[in-house]
Amino acid sequence: LQQRRGLRLSAPAAIQVTVRDALNQALDEELERDERVFLLGEEVAQYDGAYKISRGLWKKYGDKRVIDTPISEMGFAGIAVGAAMAGLRPVCEFMTFNFSMQAIDQVINSAAKTCYMSAGSISVPIVFRGPNGASAGVAAQHSQCFAAWYGHCPGLKVVSPWSSEDAKGLLKSSIRDDNPVVMLESELLYGVPFEMSEQAQSKDFVIPIGKAKIERPGTHVTLVAHSRPVGHCLEAATVLSKEGVECEVINLRTIRPMDIETVEASVVKTNHLVTVEGGWPQFGVGAEICARIMEGPAFNYLDAPAVRVTGADVPMPYAKLLEDNSIPQVKDIVFAVKKALNI
Amino acid sequence: MAALRALRWRRLPGLVPRRLRSTAESPEERPQFPGASAAFAERLEFIQPNVLAGIPVYRVMDRQGQVLRPSEDPQLPKEQVLKLYKTMTLLNTMDRILYESQRQGRISFYMTNYGEEGTHVGSAAALEASDLVFGQYREAGVLLYRGYPLELFMAQCYGNASDPGKGRQMPVHYGCRQRHFVTISSPLATQIPQAVGAAYAIKRADASRAVVCYFGEGAASEGDAHAGFNFAATLECPIVFFCRNNGYAISTPTSEQYRGDGIAARGPGYGLLSIRVDGNDVFAVYNATREARRRAVAENQPFLIEAMTYRIGHHSTSDDSSAYRSVDEVNYWDKQDHPISRLRLYLGRRGWWDEQQEQAWRKSSRKMVLEAFEQAEREPKPPPHLLFSDVYLEMPPRLQRQREELQRHLETYGEHYPLQHFQK
Numbered sequence: 001l002q003q004r005r006g007l008r009l010s011a012p013a014a015i016q017v018t019v020r021d022a023l024n025q026a027l028d029e030e031l032e033r034d035e036r037v038f039l040l041g042e043e044v045a046q047y048d049g050a051y052k053i054s055r056g057l058w059k060k061y062g063d064k065r066v067i068d069t070p071i072s073e074m075g076f077a078g079i080a081v082g083a084a085m086a087g088l089r090p091v092c093e094f095m096t097f098n099f100s101m102q103a104i105d106q107v108i109n110s111a112a113k114t115c116y117m118s119a120g121s122i123s124v125p126i127v128f129r130g131p132n133g134a135s136a137g138v139a140a141q142h143s144q145c146f147a148a149w150y151g152h153c154p155g156l157k158v159v160s161p162w163s164s165e166d167a168k169g170l171l172k173s174s175i176r177d178d179n180p181v182v183m184l185e186s187e188l189l190y191g192v193p194f195e196m197s198e199q200a201q202s203k204d205f206v207i208p209i210g211k212a213k214i215e216r217p218g219t220h221v222t223l224v225a226h227s228r229p230v231g232h233c234l235e236a237a238t239v240l241s242k243e244g245v246e247c248e249v250i251n252l253r254t255i256r257p258m259d260i261e262t263v264e265a266s267v268v269k270t271n272h273l274v275t276v277e278g279g280w281p282q283f284g285v286g287a288e289i290c291a292r293i294m295e296g297p298a299f300n301y302l303d304a305p306a307v308r309v310t311g312a313d314v315p316m317p318y319a320k321l322l323e324d325n326s327i328p329q330v331k332d333i334v335f336a337v338k339k340a341l342n343i
Numbered sequence: 344m345a346a347l348r349a350l351r352w353r354r355l356p357g358l359v360p361r362r363l364r365s366t367a368e369s370p371e372e373r374p375q376f377p378g379a380s381a382a383f384a385e386r387l388e389f390i391q392p393n394v395l396a397g398i399p400v401y402r403v404m405d406r407q408g409q410v411l412r413p414s415e416d417p418q419l420p421k422e423q424v425l426k427l428y429k430t431m432t433l434l435n436t437m438d439r440i441l442y443e444s445q446r447q448g449r450i451s452f453y454m455t456n457y458g459e460e461g462t463h464v465g466s467a468a469a470l471e472a473s474d475l476v477f478g479q480y481r482e483a484g485v486l487l488y489r490g491y492p493l494e495l496f497m498a499q500c501y502g503n504a505s506d507p508g509k510g511r512q513m514p515v516h517y518g519c520r521q522r523h524f525v526t527i528s529s530p531l532a533t534q535i536p537q538a539v540g541a542a543y544a545i546k547r548a549d550a551s552r553a554v555v556c557y558f559g560e561g562a563a564s565e566g567d568a569h570a571g572f573n574f575a576a577t578l579e580c581p582i583v584f585f586c587r588n589n590g591y592a593i594s595t596p597t598s599e600q601y602r603g604d605g606i607a608a609r610g611p612g613y614g615l616l617s618i619r620v621d622g623n624d625v626f627a628v629y630n631a632t633r634e635a636r637r638r639a640v641a642e643n644q645p646f647l648i649e650a651m652t653y654r655i656g657h658h659s660t661s662d663d664s665s666a667y668r669s670v671d672e673v674n675y676w677d678k679q680d681h682p683i684s685r686l687r688l689y690l691g692r693r694g695w696w697d698e699q700q701e702q703a704w705r706k707s708s709r710k711m712v713l714e715a716f717e718q719a720e721r722e723p724k725p726p727p728h729l730l731f732s733d734v735y736l737e738m739p740p741r742l743q744r745q746r747e748e749l750q751r752h753l754e755t756y757g758e759h760y761p762l763q764h765f766q767k
Contacts, residue, residue: 064547070570070573070577072566072573074536074566074570075536075566075569075573076536076574078535078536078537078540078567079537079540079578081540082477082536082537082538082539082541082543082544083540083541083543085525085537085540085541086475086540086541086545087544087548088540088543088544088547090540105530105533106536106537106567109528109529109530109533110528110537114526114528115733115736116511117508117511117516117526117528118511118518118526118733119506119508119511119733120732120736121507121518121520122520122526123736154734155734157735179735210739257739257741
């Protein structure tokens with residue numbers, strides 16, 4: 001598109017920001033905005049965070065707001081839940097969500113269920129966050145995706161950002177939400193820069209929990225993904241576009257409550273559905289999307305069964321070639337689209 | 344208030360700041376490890392676990408309600424001691440009636456507090472009304488002492504429409520926000536780190552409040568307990584941990600639950616000031632809790648109280664303890680060392696209570712409980728639409744739609760459902 005010459009207001013100053021810096025900004029802004037907010041976890045203070053997400057925050061806010069904990073996930077998750085019950089707004093970092101399994105009782109039996117079980121008299125305004133899913137060369141116990149596990153539970157909200165805007169906007173919304181929120185980040189995305197609009201750079205930029213985003217409009221097939229696979233879907237869309245297939249790529253952004261309406265509207269338009277996720281196939285995010293599409297109006301608009309692209313149904317192997325082929329790649333998405341379209 | 348010495352361990356030399364150590368010692372003579380620095384030892388010697396065996400049991404009264412050292416008598420005014428007595432006996436009466444009601448199929452489940460009433464009221468009396476309480480499930484007396492009405496205890500057990508908990512929980516899972524008693528949660532020991540987190544929040548708010556966290560000696564085996572104790576010390580929180588060591592965790596006796604000297608002996612390992620008390624002696628419980636609470640708030644440090652007692656009843660209505668312990672053993676505690684009897688004897692000695700008052704109170708307390716009971720029996724269940732609320736603070740659209748769907752369904756097919764038992 002040619003820019004017309006002539007006097008015009010300066011273009012919005014979009015800049016490149018990594019997901020890490022976006023998360024850091026969000027934490028900084030929310031710590032400043034509300035003194036009840038505090039961050040706790042292993043290595044978050046002096047070390048600046050195991051993945052440097054909390055860089056500079058301990059220096060700026062001190063021991064009261066950024067707390068290094070002993071190595072006990074069940075311990076510090078429980079502490080965070082108790083602090084939330086007593087009126088603070090903790091952000092509880094798991095070094096990876098794999099370790100959250102050691103604290104999962106506190107997350108689900110306490111954080112998720114307490115509002116209901118106390119008949120609304122106790123709220124738990126807590127955010128559990130950390131890297132989720134595949135990384136690189138860290139093997140099975142560091143690579144599991146927990147979207148389906150936490151997405152399963154009523155009482156929790158679960159978000160899964162992809163871009164820097166997603167990361168910043170969703171973290172801010174999660175911290176401001178009075179319900180317990182699980183935020184599933186991706187270690188592989190931390191260092192990836194994305195364009196952030198001027199609007200997204202503002203201190204009040206929030207993204208509503210429960211709304212998906214259409215990253216790329218299309219007409220022939222709906223691709224639905226969350227987190228890193230969204231990027232793979234966009235790449236696949238570029239490849240397929242050269243063959244005349246226009247993909248509509250939906251970034252779920254939120255796992256629970258899932259914005260199935262956006263997916264339905266898209267399927268009504270394209271008549272074909274492919275879901276993409278890093279997690280294992282059984283009982284996964286894709287399975288839920290397919291079930292809900294069947295239960296709703298969009299089913300009648302499907303011209304072919306939906307196709308799921310998922311991680312391989314094995315614990316994540318260590319060897320690079322095996323690992324690469326255990327998570328969805330662009331070629332797998334392209335193949336799935338062609339299968340759905342029968343081309 | 345009599346002086347109370349919590350069992351205190353000499354501070355390890357390593358905790359003395361470097362600049363205050365003797366300048367005569369050269370650095371080569373002392374360990375320099377960041378993790379701990381006591382003196383060096385040149386003889387191979389393992390510390391025996393039983394070097395801590397027999398942390399003594401602090402008591403004020405003997406088993407006949409006689410105060411042993413007058414200086415330890417907290418000198419509580421008559422009305423308060425009577426309140427202690429009446430709370431314990433009312434709790435006992437309520438327990439009997441509700442246990443029976445479960446046996447008759449009126450409620451699904453119940454847990455009694457027989458034998459442990461002293462731990463509840465002794466500690467509750469020592470707290471301020473606004474101190475935050477995290478319980479396990481056998482602390483109903485704390486709530487009763489704080490004035491929770493019998494009607495609401497019953498309503499919770501019946502899960503009926505008056506239950507502030509909206510019938511969401513099993514019986515005995517009470518909670519009361521106004522009385523600062525956090526709703527009971529079933530998984531054991533999860534309340535321990537939560538209590539620490541809440542204490543941290545209270546410290547941040549600079550409130551003169553303490554948190555009291557109750558748990559049994561069995562729950563103390565959970566990993567959460569370890570983490571909670573450790574964090575309370577590292578975060579320097581105004582919290583009193585109160586362990587009810589009643590001898591059994593369902594059928595598991597303490598000899599199988601742990602091999603160390605109970606729970607009190609673990610405290611110093613975490614850096615907690617610790618004490619063991621006679622849990623069947625309300626004054627001992629009162630004294631220890633009062634002092635621990637005062638210092639926890641004043642000094643922002645955690646305390647651990649292990650109250651030794653005995654679980655006279657079954658673990659719950661799902662348990663029959665004759666399968667693992669003798670009737671004689673139970674009878675001993677019921678007859679020879681019961682918190683209610685011991686306080687009764689003390690009251691008698693003070694001339695504050697007699698047999699006539701006892702009979703009158705038994706009659707009137709039983710009447711009160713039965714009235715509340717009958718009231719609860721008559722009440723309807725909560726309305727069906729409450730199925731959907733409080734999953735989140737705001738009801739999500741999906742649940743709203745389902746609630747409306749149910750409403751429409753009931754409008755059409757309501758006659759096939761026992762709606763007469765539910766509030767509209």
